Amino acid sequence: MTEEIKNSNWRLRKGKIIAAKQMTAAEKWFDIRLEDGSLDHEPGQFVQVELYGVGEAPISVCSSPTKRGSFELTVRAAGRMTNAMHKLDVGDYLGIRGPFGRPFPVKVMAGSDLLFVAGGLGIAPLRSLINYVIDNRKDYGKVDILLGCRTPSDMLFGSEIGAWQKRLDVNFLCTVDRGAPDWRGNVGLITTLIPGVTIQPERTFAVVVGPPVMYKFVIAELLKKNVPERQIVLSLERHMKCGMGKCGHCQIDHPKNYYCCKDGPTFTYDEVKASKKL
Amino acid sequence: MSAEVKSVNNHILPHGELDGFIRKLSKKMKVVAPVAKEAGNFAFQEVSGASEIALKYVPTVLPPKKYFMPQREKMLDFDLTGAQPSDKAVIDAPELAVFGAHTCDLAGIQCLNMVFSERPRDYNYLLRKEKIFLIGMECNDYCDENASCALVNSHMPSGGYDLFFTDLGDRFMVHVNTQKAEEIVEEMGLAKASPADLAALDKVRERKRSVFRNEIGVDPRKLPEAFAKGEKSKVWEDLGARCVSCGNCTNVCPTCYCFDMADNVDLNMKTGSRNRTWDSCQFETFASVAGGENFREARSERQRHRYYRKFKYPLDKFYRFFCTGCGRCTRTCMARINLKETLKGLAKETV
Ligand SMILES: Cc1cc2nc3c(=O)[nH]c(=O)nc-3n(C[C@H](O)[C@H](O)[C@H](O)COP(=O)(O)OP(=O)(O)OC[C@H]3O[C@@H](n4cnc5c(N)ncnc54)[C@H](O)[C@@H]3O)c2cc1C
Ligand code: SF4
Ligand code: SF4
Ligand code: FES
Numbered sequence: 001m002t003e004e005i006k007n008s009n010w011r012l013r014k015g016k017i018i019a020a021k022q023m024t025a026a027e028k029w030f031d032i033r034l035e036d037g038s039l040d041h042e043p044g045q046f047v048q049v050e051l052y053g054v055g056e057a058p059i060s061v062c063s064s065p066t067k068r069g070s071f072e073l074t075v076r077a078a079g080r081m082t083n084a085m086h087k088l089d090v091g092d093y094l095g096i097r098g099p100f101g102r103p104f105p106v107k108v109m110a111g112s113d114l115l116f117v118a119g120g121l122g123i124a125p126l127r128s129l130i131n132y133v134i135d136n137r138k139d140y141g142k143v144d145i146l147l148g149c150r151t152p153s154d155m156l157f158g159s160e161i162g163a164w165q166k167r168l169d170v171n172f173l174c175t176v177d178r179g180a181p182d183w184r185g186n187v188g189l190i191t192t193l194i195p196g197v198t199i200q201p202e203r204t205f206a207v208v209v210g211p212p213v214m215y216k217f218v219i220a221e222l223l224k225k226n227v228p229e230r231q232i233v234l235s236l237e238r239h240m241k242c243g244m245g246k247c248g249h250c251q252i253d254h255p256k257n258y259y260c261c262k263d264g265p266t267f268t269y270d271e272v273k274a275s276k277k278l
Numbered sequence: 279m280s281a282e283v284k285s286v287n288n289h290i291l292p293h294g295e296l297d298g299f300i301r302k303l304s305k306k307m308k309v310v311a312p313v314a315k316e317a318g319n320f321a322f323q324e325v326s327g328a329s330e331i332a333l334k335y336v337p338t339v340l341p342p343k344k345y346f347m348p349q350r351e352k353m354l355d356f357d358l359t360g361a362q363p364s365d366k367a368v369i370d371a372p373e374l375a376v377f378g379a380h381t382c383d384l385a386g387i388q389c390l391n392m393v394f395s396e397r398p399r400d401y402n403y404l405l406r407k408e409k410i411f412l413i414g415m416e417c418n419d420y421c422d423e424n425a426s427c428a429l430v431n432s433h434m435p436s437g438g439y440d441l442f443f444t445d446l447g448d449r450f451m452v453h454v455n456t457q458k459a460e461e462i463v464e465e466m467g468l469a470k471a472s473p474a475d476l477a478a479l480d481k482v483r484e485r486k487r488s489v490f491r492n493e494i495g496v497d498p499r500k501l502p503e504a505f506a507k508g509e510k511s512k513v514w515e516d517l518g519a520r521c522v523s524c525g526n527c528t529n530v531c532p533t534c535y536c537f538d539m540a541d542n543v544d545l546n547m548k549t550g551s552r553n554r555t556w557d558s559c560q561f562e563t564f565a566s567v568a569g570g571e572n573f574r575e576a577r578s579e580r581q582r583h584r585y586y587r588k589f590k591y592p593l594d595k596f597y598r599f600f601c602t603g604c605g606r607c608t609r610t611c612m613a614r615i616n617l618k619e620t621l622k623g624l625a626k627e628t629v
Contacts, residue, residue: 004401005367010353010552012365052356052363053543053550078568093362211569237567241539244398247557248536249564253573253583255506257591277573 009244012050012095018070020089023156026076027121028086029062033070034096041065042103043129044235044266048243049073050095051088055081058240058261061099062124064131074124074156100243101265104129104233109205112231113141115197117218119148119190119210123156125235125265126209130164137169144197147174148190148210152183173197190214194221201226209235215278219269232269236260236278253277288471288479289452289463291443296450297328302466303375307411310345311377312338322376331378333445336421337604341383341532342376346390346407347556353402354552358543365552369402375411382425382602384414384439385432386532392596393535402554411458414439418482419489424605426618428490429498432602434483446478493603494618496625501599504621505590507628509582513620518578520613525558527607527615528584533592533600534558559583585620 019031039047041061050056063072077083088094106129114133118126133140145164149155155174164172173193175186186193190210206222208215215234222232238250238260245262252258254275258267272278291299303309304326311331312320320335322342340349354365379387387407394403414435417427427433435442440459444451452468454460471479492498528534538557543550557564560580566572574580592600601617608616 002369002401002405005369005405008367008401009398010402011367012354014362016362050541050552052365053358053541055541056539056552076568082568095363095365212571237569237571238573239563239565239567241537241557244400245396246393246400246535247538248559248587249557251565251583251591253579257594277571 009097012097015094015096017088017090017092017094022086023074024154026154027156028075028077030073030075030088031063031070032073032094032096038068039071039096039099041071041099041128043106043132044104044125045099045101046125046243046265047071047073047096047098048100048240049075049081049085050097051081051084052093052095054084056095056097056241057081057085058100058243060125060128060235062127064128064135066132066135074121076121098243100261102263102267104207104235104266105205106132109207109233110139111141113199113204114143115199115204115206115222115227116143116145117148117190117194117206117208117210118146119214119218120150120154121156122209122211122214122235123147123149126207127157127160129207134164134167134170141203142199143170144199145170145172146190146193146197147172148176148193148214149174150177152176152180152185171197189217191217191221194218194225199225199227201231202228205231205233207233212237212278219278229270229273230268234267234269234272234278235265236267236272237265287454288476289454289468290471290475291450291452291468293448293450299466300325300328300331300377303377303462306462307373307375309375309377310342315339325377333378333415335378336609337380337382337425337606339606339610340530341386341604341606342379343383343386343390343532343535345374345376345410346387347394347403347535347537349556351402351554352551353539353554356541356543356550356552357548358550359548368551369405371406371409373409373411375413377413378415378443379412379439380415380417380421380604381435382427382432382604383532384412384435384437385430385602386604387412388438389533389592389596389598389600389602390535391438411462412439412441414442416442416444416482418445418486422605422609424608424616424618425603426493426601426605426621427603429493429496429621430599430601430603431498433486433490444479444482446475446482449475451475451479494622494625496622496629498599500625500629501589501621502593504625504628505586508624511624511627513623513627514578514582514585516623517581517615517620518576520615521560521577521581522613523560523562523577523580524612525560526610526612528558528560529556530606530610532602532604532606533588536564559587581615585624589621 241247250260394400442453588601
């Protein structure tokens with residue numbers, strides 16, 4: 001057996017769960033430490049998480065690389081592997097491959113204003129970037145964060161969001177599709193928040209992460225505000241089995257033959273607008 | 279090129295000595311070759327002598343890709359018993375000789391080589407490939423009417439083998455392409471080809487040029503344009519209406535390599551493995567995601583995707599078609615979806 005096989009990209013690095021918390025009925029958060037060093041990821045990248053004997057799933061790293069020593073994942077119970085993962089707790093082990101994918105363009109965006117738009121679980125990959133930007137706050141201009149979720153009880157990272165809300169150097173707005181008796185915030189789709197924010201479109205990068213249905217409407221609002229197409233950054237979801245541009249699952253129907261795992265998952269809108277679905 | 283130079287790499291094996299050649303080779307390593315099966319089908323399987331081999335055959339049901347990229351391949355072994363699970367990378371890459379691969383199938387392997395040597399490299403594939411001794415066999419005539427090898431220029435040998443056999447009637451011309459092949463030919467004592475042998479080879483090739491003609495009557499240089507314009511063509515709707523999404527067409531295709539990864543736990547619940555298996559873009563859930571979106575929900579979209587993965591995307595990426603014209607997808611399809619007809623229909627509509 002050769003060294004190449006042992007050290008190939010199929011090699012699993014062992015990760016130990018050092019903290020875990022059920023965040024909502026459907027989402028569980030994990031803090032993971034690799035036994036053999038650091039993950040060394042960039043905001044927007046994902047890992048392939050192996051639950052030994054059950055299977056693998058692509059999951060976005062939701063912590064910023066500025067946090068050292070461990071990294072975090074937020075997992076929604078969506079099927080076989082992710083449900084099994086919810087049964088794991090502190091002290092359990094996972095196999096990790098990666099990080100994979102093209103990160104958010106943090107260096108290109110330096111010096112610009114940022115408008116973050118997160119829908120549902122989209123806050124997971126975006127949180128990595130938001131915390132990165134907050135930790136490097138002086139490198140960026142004005143920062144607006146817009147967050148949308150179904151109901152107040154679906155809100156992820158509640159205490160952290162409370163902290164963003166209190167900061168003077170970021171403007172945070174959030175809305176829910178359906179309110180609750182004790183909810184005093186906005187009610188309505190995330191698109192309703194966009195007209196209200198003041199931006200200088202030519203110096204703004206809008207980073208949008210959410211379900212495919214959200215992209216269409218949010219992008220239309222951003223274009224109305226004259227944000228240039230190449231300054232709208234998205235993170236796309238596709239079925240993924242390898243993370244290496246080989247298995248074929250994640251290919252995007254686009255003349256450029258993009259593999260979401262390798263050429264993405266982050267893309268600018270002008271790169272992917274020719275694809276059938278976002 | 280003078281006959282002198284050409285003959286350096288060309289040797290002769292009389293028909294009567296093929297059996298001895300296969301027997302000697304099979305003492306060194308496992309030898310697989312096309313063997314006749316029921317219902318006019320052929321399959322690559324282990325042989326120990328020439329009498330078992332079908333020298334003239336319609337492309338085997340599964341192409342020799344099954345040796346390079348097995349239908350199911352173990353990548354990791356698990357031990358789930360200890361305080362923490364552990365895993366070990368494994369590979370099964372036996373020394374193997376594949377005898378009798380047609381030029382279309384050699385082209386198929388060349389395509390797979392490109393895919394798996396592109397970074398990040400897939401060492402499981404590459405190590406297996408290193409261990410395979412590849413012996414090609416020329417088709418002097420068409421295998422059947424489903425082939426379209428001349429369209430994509432894979433009817434003539436263009437590398438990708440260790441040894442290459444051409445039938446000259448009572449003897450084989452054996453072209454030696456690698457050092458490893460050279461050593462084997464030397465050991466077996468194959469005679470050098472004479473100028474008369476080389477002239478006979480030229481005659482075979484010359485005759486072939488008149489027999490093998492573009493099978494669809496559309497200039498292959500027009501195909502990129504046809505596919506660029508054909509995204510919304512009605513041919514995809516037509517295929518979608520007939521296809522039953524069985525995935526046979528992609529399984530049998532020498533250049534289809536999409537895969538799935540899955541874990542299996544042994545009955546003892548203590549050990550298990552992680553396995554790579556062939557997958558098909560024709561299956562309904564191939565491109566579906568947890569949010570509920572399916573990016574190629576309609577069969578027409580999935581059929582279109584299959585054709586674009588043969589005639590458009592690889593052209594941009596690897597500068598060649600990923601169809602070798604072997605005709606397998608047409609032969610196997612129970613909905614009678616025909617590659618030649620599809621291409622003709624698309625070209626008629628677009629260029
Ligand atoms: C780049 C990327 C980042 C992601 N980040 C997160 C995250 O941070 N948190 C999170 O909870 N989820 C994330 N997902 C989604 C997550 O990968 C899927 O929920 C998970 O793969 C489902 O696996 P399962 O075994 O539980 O589901 P299954 O029981 O296999 O199937 C349930 C559903 O999930 C789809 N699915 C199955 N396998 C995959 C796969 N390999 N890739 C994509 N979809 C699949 C199926 O088509 C089906 O619709 C991300 C996906 C991608 C592509
Ligand atoms: S073999 Fe025919 S019916 Fe089956 S998936 Fe392919 S095109 Fe469809
Ligand atoms: S698409 Fe059909 S004819 Fe072309 S290589 Fe694949 S199986 Fe052969
Ligand atoms: S996940 Fe396999 S090609 Fe992208």
